[in-house]
Amino acid sequence: MSVVALLEPQALDPQLELAELTEAARGDGALVTFVGLARPESRDGNAVDAVVLDHHPTMTRQSLEDIAVACAERFDVSHVRVVHRYGTVPAGEPIVFAGASSIHRRAAFEAADYLMDRLKTEAVFWKREVGDDGAQWVEPTEADLADRDRWG
Amino acid sequence: MRIRLYGRLGDAIAPEIELAAASCTVGEVRRRLATSHAAAARSLETSRALIAGRVVGDDRAVGEAEELEFLPPVSGG
Numbered sequence: 001m002s003v004v005a006l007l008e009p010q011a012l013d014p015q016l017e018l019a020e021l022t023e024a025a026r027g028d029g030a031l032v033t034f035v036g037l038a039r040p041e042s043r044d045g046n047a048v049d050a051v052v053l054d055h056h057p058t059m060t061r062q063s064l065e066d067i068a069v070a071c072a073e074r075f076d077v078s079h080v081r082v083v084h085r086y087g088t089v090p091a092g093e094p095i096v097f098a099g100a101s102s103i104h105r106r107a108a109f110e111a112a113d114y115l116m117d118r119l120k121t122e123a124v125f126w127k128r129e130v131g132d133d134g135a136q137w138v139e140p141t142e143a144d145l146a147d148r149d150r151w152g
Numbered sequence: 153m154r155i156r157l158y159g160r161l162g163d164a165i166a167p168e169i170e171l172a173a174a175s176c177t178v179g180e181v182r183r184r185l186a187t188s189h190a191a192a193a194r195s196l197e198t199s200r201a202l203i204a205g206r207v208v209g210d211d212r213a214v215g216e217a218e219e220l221e222f223l224p225p226v227s228g229g
Contacts, residue, residue: 036229054159056223058205084229096229119229126159127227137160140228 003072004081005064007055012085017097024079025101032108033099034116039129040091043141047131048091051138054126055086063124067115075111077102082115084123088130114151121148153216155181159224161199164192178203179210181220199224 002024014035025031038051068082083097096119100111120140127138155169156162165185173181178201186193201208202221214220 053227053229054162056158056221059223121228122226123229124223124226125229126162126224127229128163135163137163138227139225144228 001072002079002081003065003068004079004083005061005068006083007061007064008083008085009087012083012094012097014094014097017081017083017099021079021081021099021101024081028078028101028108029103030105030108031099031101032105032112033097034112035094036096036098036116038089038091038093038095042129042131042136044136046129046133046136048129049132050091050130051089051095052128052130052135053086053089053095054128056124060086060124063122064119067118067122070118071100071111071115074114075100075102076104076107077111080111080115082119084119084125086125117144117147117151120144153181153214154219155185156219156221158222159227160195161192161222161224164195165189173214174216176214177210178208178212178214178220181214182210182222185222195224196222 042048064082068080072080077100079101081099085095089095098115100108102108121144128135157165182196186196199222
């Protein structure tokens with residue numbers, strides 16, 4: 001069993017993260033990963049050049065770890081890996097990697113789903129989208145909160 | 153005392169400020185900042201206050217040498 005939760009100040013390389021998780025998961029039968037990208041368009045349809053994530057020096061990484069540990073405890077998974085960018089992420093670039101491995105596929109699918117629903121609403125970031133129209137702060141949507149609440 | 157502000161608050165006020173106050177409560181700091189930065193008043197109301205990494209209530213006294221943090225509701229990742 002391993003649980004990894006990392007804050008990444010530089011470009012996030014999903015291939016590298018997948019390779020790390022695949023190496024850890026050699027004894028498993030399934031591995032599910034999710035890669036989130038910085039969207040090039042806001043909810044209002046405005047062009048977004050970059051997403052800027054403010055973070056807290058201790059609480060942000062702790063929130064990632066809390067979510068990853070809760071995932072490992074809740075599902076029958078062997079390895080959990082969460083890597084999240086902070087700072088300025090240009091549109092189109094990876095912003096988050098979340099993955100889990102397990103003996104059988106169902107647990108890994110559910111674990112990855114759970115990770116993202118909680119990360120999207122509870123990870124300690126303050127996020128703004130920056131474009132030609134200036135910067136707009138982004139809050140979780142009702143749909144994001146409803147997705148998280150599915151897990152009780 | 154040193155005050156750190158995150159998210160909208162850091163944007164509206166400053167990420168870090170020094171407040172000249174011999175002794176006051178978290179609530180008094182919150183009100184003082186809301187008065188001097190009206191645009192941030194609503195965010196201040198809904199922000200958690202932390203000292204040394206622990207959430208504290210508005211009645212907590214803040215020492216001159218302590219660092220107070222205000223964290224608005226998070227955006228998530």
